[in-house]
Structure formats: structure tokens, C-alpha cells
Amino acid sequence: MSMARTYVSRPISKEHHHSETLILWCSDPRLRGKVLEDFVAAGKFDPYDLICLPGGAKVLATPSIEGTIVGGYAQVLRGLHHFNVVVLTMHEDCGACGGSKAFDGDCQKEHEFLKGTLEKAKQAVLALSPEVRVVRAVVNFNGFDFLD
Numbered sequence: 001m002s003m004a005r006t007y008v009s010r011p012i013s014k015e016h017h018h019s020e021t022l023i024l025w026c027s028d029p030r031l032r033g034k035v036l037e038d039f040v041a042a043g044k045f046d047p048y049d050l051i052c053l054p055g056g057a058k059v060l061a062t063p064s065i066e067g068t069i070v071g072g073y074a075q076v077l078r079g080l081h082h083f084n085v086v087v088l089t090m091h092e093d094c095g096a097c098g099g100s101k102a103f104d105g106d107c108q109k110e111h112e113f114l115k116g117t118l119e120k121a122k123q124a125v126l127a128l129s130p131e132v133r134v135v136r137a138v139v140n141f142n143g144f145d146f147l148d
């Protein structure tokens with residue numbers, strides 16, 4: 001039996017990768033593709049590294065084994081690609097936070113929670129790597145709120 005190769009639509013660069021930013025992004029399928037592309041363009045974050053996980057930056061907001069693991073991955077990526085900006089994101093109606101229904105449909109309450117959680121995550125990043133610039137952003141259904 002022979003192996004069949006399926007070709008990529010555009011060649012993958014053979015140059016060693018350098019990135020300007022690391023983005024923590026939720027794994028929610030609604031946020032893939034064009035939404036992420038628009039976010040990267042809006043923040044001028046390209047070239048970037050991406051860690052995609054349930055809840056995005058939420059994992060860093062409170063001490064946990066998962067947060068320690070993600071922090072470890074981030075440090076490995078920084079050693080490889082030398083980014084100096086960490087972009088922390090969370091989004092509206094995130095299942096990892098109970099969805100919008102957890103806030104009884106109160107958008108302001110949900111946004112305050114997202115902003116507060118992003119601030120805790122920011123402080124955790126700065127405690128580990130005070131030299132990086134941290135950008136917090138809330139991904140909404142109709143756009144992005146950059147908090148830094």
C-alpha cells in the first residue's frame with residue numbers, strides 16, 4: 001500500500017519562525033477562521049503564536065495545574081520565537097465561563113467579569129515575566145474591545 005500526499009494550498013515557509021506576539025484564544029469553534037484573522041489584523045499582531053484552549057486567558061486568572069501547564073507552554077514558545085507581547089483574550093458567551101446565561105443576560109455584568117478575569121490573568125503573566133507587554137481584549141459578537 002502506498003502513501004498518498006495531500007498538498008497544502010500555499011507552501012509552508014522554510015525560514016525559522018519569529019513571532020511578535022503570543023495570543024491566548026478560546027477554542028470555541030465560532031471564533032475560528034475569519035474572526036481570528038480580523039482580530040490579528042485589528043491589533044496588528046502578525047506574526048503571532050497561538051495557544052487555543054477553553055476559556056482563553058481564563059486559565060491564567062487563578063492558580064491551577066492547567067494554568068501552570070499553559071504558562072510552561074508559553075515560556076517554551078517564547079524561547080523559540082522571542083515574542084515580547086502577550087495578548088490575553090476572553091469572549092462573550094464563553095462556555096468555559098458558563099455562557100451569557102450565567103450572567104442572567106446582563107451584558108454589563110458579563111463584561112465586568114471578563115475584564116476582571118483578564119486583569120487577574122495579566123497580573124499572573126507580569127508576575128512571571130515583568131518585561132513583556134500585556135494586551136487584554138474582549139471578543140464580542142460584533143467586534144473587539146482592546147483594554148490596553
Ligand SMILES: [Zn+2]
Pocket residue numbers: 026027028054055056091093094095096
Ligand atoms: Zn469560549
